[in-house]
Amino acid sequence: MIIVTEAAAKKAHLLMQDAMGEEAVDASGEHGLRMQVVGGGCSGFQYNLGFDAQRNGDKVFEQHGLKVFIDSRSTLYLAGSTLDYKDGLMESGFKITNPNARSECGCGESFSV
Numbered sequence: 001m002i003i004v005t006e007a008a009a010k011k012a013h014l015l016m017q018d019a020m021g022e023e024a025v026d027a028s029g030e031h032g033l034r035m036q037v038v039g040g041g042c043s044g045f046q047y048n049l050g051f052d053a054q055r056n057g058d059k060v061f062e063q064h065g066l067k068v069f070i071d072s073r074s075t076l077y078l079a080g081s082t083l084d085y086k087d088g089l090m091e092s093g094f095k096i097t098n099p100n101a102r103s104e105c106g107c108g109e110s111f112s113v
Contacts, residue, residue: 008085009064032067037077044112
């Protein structure tokens with residue numbers, strides 16, 4: 001299970017409406033946030049967030065009105081993670097807190113397990 005904070009859900013929904021159009025997002029109800037773990041970065045794996053429609057084999061979660069799609073491989077790496085959004089002077093953007101990550105790179109963009 002992935003936890004999405006209310007702040008992250010609100011920001012993702014606003015960004016999705018900006019990217020795809022409010023009518024398209026609200027009318028279809030098929031689109032959501034895709035969370036994915038891909039190879040790369042200085043620590044071996046990195047996170048990929050984007051807007052997409054559900055695909056076969058996806059795990060689907062809905063929290064605070066936001067659908068989240070995760071492929072079966074990424075689910076293994078993201079189990080128990082929290083997606084948050086910060087908007088402050090020192091930190092701004094989406095932040096994934098992953099209990100499965102043994103280490104992260106200095107910038108926090110990649111991790112190892």
